[in-house]
Amino acid sequence: MLLLGFVRTVCYNARNWRKRVSVTCINNFRGWECLQQAPNYPYLYFRKQRLCFSSTSSVKNMEEILTRTVDSLPTYETRDKSPPPPESSSLEFIQFYRSLDKSQRPEFLFKLSSDFGVDHKCVAELCANVMDSQKRDISTVLQAEDRLRYCLTPRYKVLLNHISRVEGGVKFLVDLKADVIEILASKTNDSPHIRDLNGTLKSMLSEWFSVGLLSLERVTWKSPCELLQKISQYEAVHPVRNWTDIKRRVGPYRRCYVFTHGAMPGEPLVVLHVALKEEISDNIQTIVRGFSSLDAVEDINKVNAAVFYSISSTQPGLQGVELGNYLIKRVVRELQGEFPHLNQFSSLSPIPGFTNWLLGLLNEQRKEGPSNRILSDMEFRDIEEITGGQAYETMRKLLSTNEWVSSGHLVKALEPVLMRLCAWYLYGEKHRGYALNPVANFHLQNGATMWRLNWQADTSPRGLSASCGMMVNYRYFLQDTSANSGRYLKTKEIEASDQIRNLVLQFQKASKL
Numbered sequence: 001m002l003l004l005g006f007v008r009t010v011c012y013n014a015r016n017w018r019k020r021v022s023v024t025c026i027n028n029f030r031g032w033e034c035l036q037q038a039p040n041y042p043y044l045y046f047r048k049q050r051l052c053f054s055s056t057s058s059v060k061n062m063e064e065i066l067t068r069t070v071d072s073l074p075t076y077e078t079r080d081k082s083p084p085p086p087e088s089s090s091l092e093f094i095q096f097y098r099s100l101d102k103s104q105r106p107e108f109l110f111k112l113s114s115d116f117g118v119d120h121k122c123v124a125e126l127c128a129n130v131m132d133s134q135k136r137d138i139s140t141v142l143q144a145e146d147r148l149r150y151c152l153t154p155r156y157k158v159l160l161n162h163i164s165r166v167e168g169g170v171k172f173l174v175d176l177k178a179d180v181i182e183i184l185a186s187k188t189n190d191s192p193h194i195r196d197l198n199g200t201l202k203s204m205l206s207e208w209f210s211v212g213l214l215s216l217e218r219v220t221w222k223s224p225c226e227l228l229q230k231i232s233q234y235e236a237v238h239p240v241r242n243w244t245d246i247k248r249r250v251g252p253y254r255r256c257y258v259f260t261h262g263a264m265p266g267e268p269l270v271v272l273h274v275a276l277k278e279e280i281s282d283n284i285q286t287i288v289r290g291f292s293s294l295d296a297v298e299d300i301n302k303v304n305a306a307v308f309y310s311i312s313s314t315q316p317g318l319q320g321v322e323l324g325n326y327l328i329k330r331v332v333r334e335l336q337g338e339f340p341h342l343n344q345f346s347s348l349s350p351i352p353g354f355t356n357w358l359l360g361l362l363n364e365q366r367k368e369g370p371s372n373r374i375l376s377d378m379e380f381r382d383i384e385e386i387t388g389g390q391a392y393e394t395m396r397k398l399l400s401t402n403e404w405v406s407s408g409h410l411v412k413a414l415e416p417v418l419m420r421l422c423a424w425y426l427y428g429e430k431h432r433g434y435a436l437n438p439v440a441n442f443h444l445q446n447g448a449t450m451w452r453l454n455w456q457a458d459t460s461p462r463g464l465s466a467s468c469g470m471m472v473n474y475r476y477f478l479q480d481t482s483a484n485s486g487r488y489l490k491t492k493e494i495e496a497s498d499q500i501r502n503l504v505l506q507f508q509k510a511s512k513l
């Protein structure tokens with residue numbers, strides 16, 4: 001009996017025909033011959049090579065699949081002559097992995113990375129050979145080193161390379177990398193083997209997604225609807241509310257650019273939104289809510305600054321491949337071509353995490369009692385006078401609910417306090433020596449200058465909750481970005497403007513933290 005369409009069938013695992021295994025097999029319209037049971041023995045056969053996995057794929061299944069699909073590393077001598085593994089191995093691996101529950105993937109990836117990785121015994125032997133070869137001529141040394149280099153190739157890398165050649169294989173590997181990143185981040189399994197797998201995948205993906213293999217595409221209202229829809233869905237910084245929003249973001253005095261890759265057609269890998277302004281913006285509402293009629297003709301004399309107001313990477317698996325940095329630099333060149341006189345390039349960036357960091361500080365302050373270490377004595381008195389309550393306690397309550405913005409007096413009293421605290425948060429708070437704030441770290445890695453902190457730059461509830469409404473411009477002085485980036489990455493030195501440095505000095509004087 002041929003079963004078509006999506007049906008749920010109960011199958012018997014061919015290898016465990018004695019043991020009834022409840023499995024879920026989902027057909028597609030081509031279907032495969034339904035699982036016909038012989039009258040006496042519940043056994044399984046297929047008309048088409050589609051695999052049916054137990055919904056509780058056992059470790060045994062994993063080992064079988066891995067043994068079947070992960071070929072041994074060809075010998076050094078036959079490394080260039082060995083035939084590639086059959087495509088069915090790649091497809092079988094992909095299908096099996098996708099059939100696994102999310103909770104089973106760490107186990108599978110651990111097995112893949114630990115049992116099918118580098119042959120450590122062989123590496124040790126070849127290390128000894130390299131040492132021995134030092135006494136010999138250079139060609140012997142090079143030969144020994146090349147053998148060692150080859151032996152350091154994880155066995156699974158051959159399969160991953162072949163998976164990248166099947167249709168959808170690169171996207172599969174990007175998603176696999178995203179799983180590995182998640183496993184490591186959640187500490188579900190932080191074995192050194194999984195970390196090694198992460199490194200191998202990162203180096204493969206960094207090669208495949210190098211800037212020379214990426215295509216820059218400008219998104220306009222005439223772009224395919226599906227692409228506009230994806231741009232809206234992927235927007236991670238200033239959510240797109242409706243079609244008018246997206247139409248505005250690709251309309252006059254706006255630019256939207258994406259990187260795409262031939263191996264992932266139709267998929268914007270990273271998205272950059274730009275506002276063309278007379279000067280560098282200090283407020284996001286004027287950009288995302290600002291309205292020039294959608295058919296206005298751009299006046300080149302009104303375009304003196306390019307403001308990057310949103311950049312989002314759409315593929316978690318490509319984290320660490322630095323697509324955003326490449327895209328910003330490529331878009332700068334594109335805009336210089338369109339507007340040769342353009343010489344101001346800056347972001348208008350959110351400051352995620354500042355409000356929570358400040359609330360943590362206020363909580364600590366509350367525990368430590370009356371010692372006043374965040375506010376100056378006059379500020380302390382002003383806030384108590386305006387709120388009628390204990391300064392830190394009321395600040396904590398008001399900042400948690402954004403209520404403070406409804407009081408003009410309080411907004412005025414808090415501006416100097418919050419501006420200097422936020423400048424310190426961006427400039428002084430560190431993680432492993434680099435800027436604690438991930439957005440700051442991103443732009444500083446790119447070589448931008450922490451240029452201007454803006455009060456009441458994002459008065460949306462989202463902006464108030466994230467950073468008490470403040471935003472920051474990371475400015476790209478093109479002639480300095482390379483040196484700035486090098487200094488930041490090497491010595492962790494942050495390039496900042498006088499405004500930022502003065503605010504930090506004010507913080508250090510007023511707050512005895």
Ligand SMILES: CC(C)(COP(=O)(O)OP(=O)(O)OC[C@H]1O[C@@H](n2cnc3c(N)ncnc32)[C@H](O)[C@@H]1OP(=O)(O)O)[C@@H](O)C(=O)NCCC(=O)NCCSC(=O)CC(=O)O
Nearest residue numbers: 308309310311312313319320322323324347349438441442
């Ligand atoms: C910012 C990114 C596009 C960077 O992606 P890339 O692939 O280019 O770079 P990457 O993955 O190598 O990460 C480089 C650095 O980005 C920083 N980073 C920033 N936001 C991050 C996030 N949400 N998750 C992970 N990293 C993030 C990290 O400190 C990281 O440094 P490390 O690897 O050393 O830890 C992406 O992280 C992202 O989409 N973030 C979410 C949206 C966002 O916050 N965009 C920036 C604000 S908008 C903005 O600022 C305005 C504008 O510029 O347009």
